[in-house]
Amino acid sequence: MLKNFFRVAFRSLLRQKAYSVLNLLGLSLGITCTLLLAMHIREELSYDRNFPKHDRIYRVVSTSWSKSAPSLAGEMPKNFPQIEAITHLAQAGNQVFRTADGKVGEARGFYADSSVVKVFDLRALAGDLPAALADPDAIVMTKSMARRFFGARDPIGQKIRRNDQYDAWVKAVVEDMPANTHLQFEYLSSMVLFYRNMSPKMLSNQSWMFGWTYVLFRHPGDVDRVRAGLTDFWMKFRSDFGRDVAASDAASIRLQPITDIHLHSDLIQEMGPNSSILYIYIFTAVAILILLIACINFVNLFTTQSLKRLKEVAVRKVLGAPRMQVVRQFLGEALLLAMLSGLLALIFIQLALPFYNQLTGRGVSAVDLFRSRNLAMIALIILCTGLLSGIFPALLMAGSEPSTALKGTKLPGSRAAVLRKSLVVFQFVASGFLIIATVLVYRQMNLFRDKQLGFDRDQVAVIHYYGKLRDQISRQPEVLKNEFMSSPDILAVGRSSNIIGDDLSVESVQPSPTPEGKDYPNIRVFRVDESYLDVLGISLKEGRNFSRYPQDSATFIINETAARTFGLAKPVGSLLENNSNKLQGRVIGVVKDFNFASLHNQIEPLILEYRPAWTTNMLVKIRAGRIDAGIAFLRAKVKKISPDAVFNYGFLDDHIAGLYRKEDNMSAILKVFTVLSIIIACLGLFGLAAYAAETRTREIGIRKVVGASTASLIRLLSLDFMIPVLIGNLLSWPFAAWAMDRWLRDFAFRVDIGWSVFGLSLLLTGVVALLTIGFRCWRAARANPVRALRSE
Numbered sequence: 001m002l003k004n005f006f007r008v009a010f011r012s013l014l015r016q017k018a019y020s021v022l023n024l025l026g027l028s029l030g031i032t033c034t035l036l037l038a039m040h041i042r043e044e045l046s047y048d049r050n051f052p053k054h055d056r057i058y059r060v061v062s063t064s065w066s067k068s069a070p071s072l073a074g075e076m077p078k079n080f081p082q083i084e085a086i087t088h089l090a091q092a093g094n095q096v097f098r099t100a101d102g103k104v105g106e107a108r109g110f111y112a113d114s115s116v117v118k119v120f121d122l123r124a125l126a127g128d129l130p131a132a133l134a135d136p137d138a139i140v141m142t143k144s145m146a147r148r149f150f151g152a153r154d155p156i157g158q159k160i161r162r163n164d165q166y167d168a169w170v171k172a173v174v175e176d177m178p179a180n181t182h183l184q185f186e187y188l189s190s191m192v193l194f195y196r197n198m199s200p201k202m203l204s205n206q207s208w209m210f211g212w213t214y215v216l217f218r219h220p221g222d223v224d225r226v227r228a229g230l231t232d233f234w235m236k237f238r239s240d241f242g243r244d245v246a247a248s249d250a251a252s253i254r255l256q257p258i259t260d261i262h263l264h265s266d267l268i269q270e271m272g273p274n275s276s277i278l279y280i281y282i283f284t285a286v287a288i289l290i291l292l293i294a295c296i297n298f299v300n301l302f303t304t305q306s307l308k309r310l311k312e313v314a315v316r317k318v319l320g321a322p323r324m325q326v327v328r329q330f331l332g333e334a335l336l337l338a339m340l341s342g343l344l345a346l347i348f349i350q351l352a353l354p355f356y357n358q359l360t361g362r363g364v365s366a367v368d369l370f371r372s373r374n375l376a377m378i379a380l381i382i383l384c385t386g387l388l389s390g391i392f393p394a395l396l397m398a399g400s401e402p403s404t405a406l407k408g409t410k411l412p413g414s415r416a417a418v419l420r421k422s423l424v425v426f427q428f429v430a431s432g433f434l435i436i437a438t439v440l441v442y443r444q445m446n447l448f449r450d451k452q453l454g455f456d457r458d459q460v461a462v463i464h465y466y467g468k469l470r471d472q473i474s475r476q477p478e479v480l481k482n483e484f485m486s487s488p489d490i491l492a493v494g495r496s497s498n499i500i501g502d503d504l505s506v507e508s509v510q511p512s513p514t515p516e517g518k519d520y521p522n523i524r525v526f527r528v529d530e531s532y533l534d535v536l537g538i539s540l541k542e543g544r545n546f547s548r549y550p551q552d553s554a555t556f557i558i559n560e561t562a563a564r565t566f567g568l569a570k571p572v573g574s575l576l577e578n579n580s581n582k583l584q585g586r587v588i589g590v591v592k593d594f595n596f597a598s599l600h601n602q603i604e605p606l607i608l609e610y611r612p613a614w615t616t617n618m619l620v621k622i623r624a625g626r627i628d629a630g631i632a633f634l635r636a637k638v639k640k641i642s643p644d645a646v647f648n649y650g651f652l653d654d655h656i657a658g659l660y661r662k663e664d665n666m667s668a669i670l671k672v673f674t675v676l677s678i679i680i681a682c683l684g685l686f687g688l689a690a691y692a693a694e695t696r697t698r699e700i701g702i703r704k705v706v707g708a709s710t711a712s713l714i715r716l717l718s719l720d721f722m723i724p725v726l727i728g729n730l731l732s733w734p735f736a737a738w739a740m741d742r743w744l745r746d747f748a749f750r751v752d753i754g755w756s757v758f759g760l761s762l763l764l765t766g767v768v769a770l771l772t773i774g775f776r777c778w779r780a781a782r783a784n785p786v787r788a789l790r791s792e
Contacts, residue, residue: 023301026683027341030294031381032348033676036356037287038377039364040669044280047180047262052121054259055220056084060213063252065506066267067209070195072237073113076215079233082222083215087115090194090211091271092187096466096646098161099149104646107145109187111194111211119216120183127156127172136193138171145186146173164467164644179363182261182271206238207508207580212271215255227255269503275662278743282437282666285739289430290677295385296423297680298338299392327394334390335383342382359668421724427681428728428765429735434674435761436736441667443751444744447599448660451749454594455500456537459627460652461634462499463618469642474613477529483637489626490633494531495615500596500652501659507580509607511566514577523562523605525578526596529612533557533591535619543572543589552610554585560593562605576607583609598659599749619652678765682772685721725769729762736761 048054060068060076073088090111098104114133116122122129125143132138139160146155155170162168168189177184195203202208217223234253256265263277350366357364368374465473473480473495481493498504504524514520530546532538541560546552556576563571568587577584593603622630635647657664737753744750 022683023298023337024341024344026297026301026680027294027338027385028344028348029676029680029683030291030297031342031345031378031385032352033673034287034291034294034381035345035349035374035377036352037283037290037669037673039368039374040360040362041280041283041287042373043180043362044263044275048182048258050178050181051258053119053216056217056222057119057258058215058217058223058255059258059261060215061254061256061265061267063254064268065209066265066270067211068213069206069208070203070210071206072213075237076213076233079236080226080229082217082219082226084218085115085118085216086213087113087119087216088191088211088213089116090191092189092194094464094648095163095187096648097149098164098644100159103149105148106646106648107186109185109189111191112188113191116188116214119214122174125173125175126154127170129172129174132171133188133190134192135171136190136196137168138190139168140172140174140188141170142174142176142186144176146170164469182258182274184272209269209506214258223255230255268506273658273661276746278746279662279666282739282743283669286434286670286673286677289434290673290680291381291385293427293430293677293680295388296427297683298334298385299388300423330394331387331390334394335386338382338386341385342378345378359672360665421720424685424721424724425728425731428725428769429732431674431678431681432729432732432761432765433736433739434670434677435764436732436757437740438667438670438674439757439760440740440744440751440753441663441670443757444747445660445663445667447749447751448663449657451595451599453656454538454592456621457500457653457656459622459624460535461620461622461631462650462652462655463620463634463638464616464648465618465645466616467645469638469645470616472642473618477612480618480637480641481531483641484620484634487630487633489623489630490620491623492531492535492621494533494535494619495529495612496532496617496619497527497611497615499617499655500536501598501656504596504606505580507578509576509578509580511568512575512577512584520565521605523565523607524596525607525609527609527611527614529615530610532608532619535621538594539592541590541592543587545589546608546610552588554583555588555610556585557589557591557608557610558587559591559603559606561603562607563590565605578607578609585609595749600659600747602748678768682768685725685769685772721773722766722769725765726762729765732761733758 048057051057059066060072062068068088070088073086077083077086092109092111094106094108096104096106112133114130116133117129127140129140132140139162141149141155149155149160150158150170155173158170159167160170174188215226217226230253261270262274263280265274266276346369349369353364353366353369356362477495484490484493504526506522507525509523509525510518510520528546530548530552533540533545540557543557546555546557558566558571558576566574566576568574571587571590574587575584576587591608595603596606597604620630620634631649634649638645638647736758740753744753
């Protein structure tokens with residue numbers, strides 16, 4: 001019996017080769033897309049769950065800040081016995097390391113105390129990890145960093161120089177952090193080293209957001225008890241600032257689960273760029289839509305194949321075959337076809353993995369594909385697709401009347417035809433939705449690239465300086481600048497503490513004297529030199545630029561938004577006081593508002609403070625078309641002035657583009673999968689058009705005999721498919737408009753949805769569908785009517 005089942009199933013597949021190939025190809029592409037998206041979604045959702053105690057680790061944050069004060073880690077355990085351990089990390093940033101044998105490279109890391117080992121269960125591959133994190137002269141490296149600098153040698157005890165300023169000894173090596181954690185580092189240094197250069201007053205400053213504080217609770221249930229007492233604790237902790245300030249701060253403090261950081265956190269000065277749960281919803285919707293499109297194809301084409309076997313089923317019934325045997329036959333064939341599609345999908349996924357990894361920045365290998373959870377997912381998709389797709393044709397065939405079936409094939413007006421048209425409508429609802437979403441994301445990304453930000457970002461190289469080179473620039477700022485400006489390819493040179501797009505320092509600045517009862521928000525502060533505005537072409541609205549002569553060490557330039565925030569009718573000459581740094585100075589100029597942060601945000605108040613000694617970046621404007629020559633010239637000059645310095649540089653426009661990397665990735669992924677979804681939908685449409693042409697062969701022959709033109713026949717045959725396609729597209733509009741409006745709300749500067757995007761979607765789906773079915777209809781209309789009518 002089983003042998004007979006397989007023989008019939010394979011004969012059916014081979015007898016209808018074109019339909020079988022379309023079915024296999026459509027479903028396998030759908031499974032491929034769905035599995036790739038599912039792997040991406042699962043990876044995003046798994047962030048920070050690799051830590052064994054992830055359900056007990058929380059970060060202390062406020063409404064807007066991810067960082068907290070240094071004294072917090074010492075005070076919280078005194079008030080909450082539910083805390084098993086507490087640790088904090090401070091940014092050490094990218095530093096340049098040099099080994100004794102001259103190997104040089106850059107690495108990113110943090111300052112940490114020894115309790116970080118217990119909180120995150122860091123495992124030492126070599127050395128004593130807690131002892132290393134208690135020693136200010138020690139450094140902890142990841143396995144990959146140790147291999148990069150020391151090769152096959154044992155790194156423990158090796159000396160390495162940091163930023164050409166001081167030596168450190170490798171005392172421990174840890175495993176590399178997995179890709180799915182927000183805590184990414186290549187090295188750790190002792191917090192003692194960080195504290196060594198800080199005054200006791202600074203370390204006790206409760207307003208200084210110096211680093212990230214993580215709490216490990218004894219039991220998961222302890223979190224709620226600590227949350228209940230957090231307000232009272234914060235009122236005591238901040239009591240030096242007065243009851244009103246303490247109460248205001250207490251309302252904002254909260255405990256954030258570590259597993260929420262990657263997808264649910266977008267606070268000031270995060271450890272690195274996070275993603276958003278919104279993108280998970282989008283990718284989940286895309287995966288479901290593509291799988292549904294593929295399944296609908298499968299249902300339509302399999303039903304079409306089944307209808308051609310009505311006579312076969314009728315003969316079986318006449319010979320005594322029971323209803324359930326027919327159901328099992330067709331369900332089995334659907335499952336067999338789905339299984340073959342699954343096997344083909346595995347091949348497609350392996351071929352697509354290099355492109356997928358490039359698109360998403362992942363490192364998925366073929367081995368990962370054959371993990372049990374991925375194979376289980378494929379098996380589930382195959383089982384559900386096969387059963388859901390096969391159940392309708394199986395019941396349809398089993399319920400057909402033998403007497404009716406033996407007279408001929410079902411007419412297009414049957415229940416099967418109605419279902420097919422309904423499913424085509426749904427397919428193009430999904431396709432239209434994806435097209436509209438892709439177009440709007442593409443336009444938003446173009447806005448990021450093309451919007452005038454209020455400064456010139458093109459051909460601006462950013463050179464990061466450190467160690468001896470930084471000391472030399474601080475002592476003799478004009479030396480390197482004059483060397484750079486000696487080339488006609490270099491147009492301007494300036495310095496800054498940060499790069500546009502960075503999270504800037506937020507400080508307490510207010511007019512002096514402060515009006516009675518007036519409260520001002522904290523303000524973004526940027527340290528620059530006298531040439532910064534010239535390099536970026538930032539326009540002064542009033543006043544003057546900074547100058548080394550006269551000495552402007554206590555002067556500020558503010559933007560228009562800051563002038564409005566402070567309520568300064570005549571800002572130039574106004575006195576401001578920076579309470580965070582105990583600095584008082586006058587406003588000497590006002591610049592026009594420019595986008596110094598990403599376009600996710602409105603333009604905020606900004607203060608440019610003249611403090612070249614605090615700068616670490618040199619911005620160099622290079623003549624257009626001379627980038628390579630300009631960089632080579634800059635490299636040579638840095639080498640001449642500081643032979644041991646590493647020439648670290650990037651470009652401002654690349655840095656700004658990095659602010660939108662998650663949107664860029666989403667745009668690229670959407671474009672690829674939207675194209676694939678349209679291809680899958682069109683494969684099914686082509687098969688249905690071919691079936692419709694076959695079932696109406698005689699009608700076409702008669703119409704041609706009585707004088708119908710080829711164009712009128714193409715129009716007649718196409719209309720049956722174009723109407724469901726157009727209805728589906730129109731139905732997609734409200735869903736797409738609602739979803740994209742929700743997404744665009746995340747941006748302060750955004751494109752208008754507008755009617756043009758809906759018209760473009762309608763035109764695109766209409767043209768693609770018409771081309772898909774037009775060729776098959778043209779062939780049917782051009783056929784010789786004698787062949788169609790010779791059996792009549």
